Amino acid sequence: MEPTAHSQQEASTPSSVETAEHLALKLHTAVRTRNSENVQELLEKGADVNSKADFGWTPLQSAVQANNLEMVQLLLDKGACPRARKDNGGTAFTEAAMVGNVDILKLLLHYGLDIDDHDNNGFTAFMEAAWYGKEEALKFLYSRGAAVNLRREVSEEKVKLHKGGETALMDACKKGHFSVVQILVQEMGADVNLCDNSDRNALIHALKEDHEKEKESSVSISIGHFLLDQGMDVNSKDEGGRTALILAVELRSLDLVKALLEKGEIDIDDADEEGNTALMVAVEKNDHKIAKFLCEKGARTDVGNLIAVANRKRAPDMACLLQQYKAQVVQETLEAWEPDSKRWRDQLKNLYKMYRPMIGKLKVFQYIQQRIQSTSQGGIYLGLHGGTEVAVKIIQRTEGDKERTFLERCRGCEHLLKLFQAEKARGCMYLCFPLWEKNLEEHLQESEDQMDYRDALGMIFKAVRELHSLGYAYQDLHPSNFLIDLGGKIYLADLDNKRRLIEGEKELVNSDVEIDQDVLKVMKNPEKGKPFTYKNRIIDLLRLIRNLDEHPNERISKKIGDYAEYFLTTFPELTIYVHKSLRQNPKYCHLADIQDPSL
Structure with a gap:
């Protein structure tokens, strides 16, 4: 029997008993239990295909989570929005990457989705595939142009807390998906030395202990060896200041400890923010083999009261080993000390108290909590040089030698920042400046x-x-x-x-040809005035600038925009050259001598 108009209306409009909320609840349940017939029936009754359950889940996202391609297709055909977001910003597309279903990913991409779209925590579909070890989904997304080295985007507030910035490679390392790590590096060109907003690289994520990891320590060690073979920087630290060497000791991997030290780039006595060195960790874990190897390699035994720790662990063999390498019971007391700096007081007091291997007379901790400024070359850190509070710029030695040469020239200048001292160690230059507030x-x-x-x-x-x-x-x-x-x-x-x-006049004049030819043509033939030929010399360049300022021309404004910005960009040396020329001219030097800032 054909349905009447009245019966059709009843099918599409919720009854007083079955409210929209009840229908939506039933729809979500039907999707999660993979009951296609029930889903179809509920949609015909008027259930909202884009209704949201707890935490903002839509039926489409639940269907994707259930890895049910047919259900996904049905909901899309019924008007499900592929761009709908959960409360955390996640979409059906990122959910499809988690379950690793390539067919669902393909289907959703047909709706024009941005392949690098991310949720509120910065996770893209590519990152989710790496996190959950979904190789086929990862390869598919890569083939469609997903950004391999994209760093996790987070809010400004989270950036201030040093959160975010992780890459898909870091995610695969963190979760122990060795094959995914290999694919990312060897087939997709993942950058092994990128760091997150806490300055941790992929090696740190691979070795860092995490009770939520679904992997054995042997996998972490294998990933660590692989990354070292790819030229990984071994001097990155975790949020607690632990180096890869310390983390390798915590994993109790003698082979990895050896591999790290063979690189020749890591300080065996580097310590975390609590002052623990690799040897201290080995003694704490009562790992005799690693402790013996570290001692043989010259690890310091005069810090950390190592014998007391060995005795507490009831480890007489460890105590004997340490005594063989001159370890003694240490009674360490620090004099009360108050820094001059008010702004950096707490960080400086922490630095003063902790153990740090000295670099000449410098005590510094290249760690995010001790960093006071970021630069394109690295960062500026707090330091104590012979007890003096300093700001330390750490750069590669080759660049450091050039920088030091320039800074030496500044010694006689009253208002340029001067170099206090410099130290060298392990290919780095440590430039120390008087600390500023x-x-x-x-x-x-x-x-x-x-x-x-x-x-x-x-x-x-x-x-x-x-x-x-x-x-x-x-x-x-x-x-x-x-x-x-x-x-x-x-x-x-x-x-x-x-x-x-500062370039000489010859180079400055020769750059005259960079002026837009249309501009020159207009200025050579002014609307009101006689034609004028500008020669390729400084005085005529200045005349051109003056004339443009005194006789604005709409055609030129449309062509080059703001005159001042245009000439500053085209001739960046001009202002300094003119200033220098005036100072060197006895007749006009007074014009360049600005005694009163108000002038």
């Missing part, structure tokens, strides 16, 4: 009343002038690059290498 940008944000702006501007002018006198121009005059010491004195710092040599 804040930069000018931070000071201006905190207070508008406590600084004499006239004096501050005067110091800035003097700092720039000193840099020019050394033959350099500065490309990043930003308040954050002016540092303020404890006494309120301002210094210009080039911690990120933004300086450049």
Whole structure:
């Protein structure tokens, strides 16, 4: 019998008994129990195909989680939204990567989804496939253009807490999926030395103890050996300051400990934030073989009261071993000490208390909690050099030698940041500067009343002038690059290498050809005035700039935009060259000598 219009209306409109909420609940249950007929019937009764259950789950996402391709197709045909998000931002697409169903991934991609879309925690489908060890899904997503080295994007608040930044490779290492790690590196070109927002690389994620890992320590060790063969940086640390060497000792892998030390790049006496070295960890775990090997390789036995730990562990053989390598019972007391710095007080006191292997006279901990500034070359860390509070820039030795040469030239300058001391170790240069409390940008944000702006501007002018006198121009005059010491004195710092040599007049003039030819044509034939020919010389370049400023032209504005920005970009050396030329000209040098900042 054909259904009447009335019966059709009843089928599509929820009754007073079966409310929309009841129908939605039944629909979710039917999807999760894989009951296709019931799903079809409920949808015909008017159940909302995009209704949400607890935590924002939709029927489509539940069907994907159940790995049910037919159900997924049915719901999509009935109008299910493939872009719907759970409360955590996850979609059916990321869920499909978790279950590893390539057919569902293909189906969903037909709806124009962004393959690198991510949830609120920054997870993409590619990352989920790596996390859950779904090789075929991983390969499929890669073939469709998924970004292999994408780092996990998180909110600003989480970035401040050093969360996020992980890659798919780190995820595979963390979860112990060795074959996925190999595929990512060998077939997809994953960068083994990327770090997350806590400065941890893939090796640290592979070796770090995690009770939620579904893997044996032997897999972690195998991944560790594989990564070392790929040229992995061994000096990364976990959030507790533990090196790969310390983590290898915690895994009780003598082979991995040997492999790490064979690299010749790791400090055997490096310690975590609690002052524990690899040898201390080996003694704590009563691992005689590793402790013996570390002692043979020269690990220090005069820190950490090792014999007391061995005695507490009822390990007489360990105590005998340590005594053979000159270990003694240590009664260590530290004098009370208060740093001069108020801003960095707590971090400096922690550094003072902890054990750190000395680098010459420098005590420093290259660890995120001790970092006070990031640079393109690495970071600036707190340090104590012979007891003096310093800021330490750590860079490769080859670059460090060049930097040190420049800094030596700054010694006679009153307003340029000066080098205090420098140390070298293991291919790195440790450049130590007098510690600053804040930069000018931070000071201006905190207070508008406590600084004499006239004096501050005067110091800035003097700092720039000193840099020019050394033959350099500065490309990043930003308040954050002016540092303020404890006494309120301002210094210009080039911690990120933004300086450049000032070019001579010949090179400056020859770059004249870079001016847009349409601009020259218009300016040579002004609408009101006689034609004028600009020669390839500085004075005519300045005349051109002046004329553009005094006689604005709409055609030129549309072509090059803001005149000042255009010429600063085209001739970055011009301002400094003119300033230098004026200073060297006896007749006009007074024009370049700015005594009063208000001028």
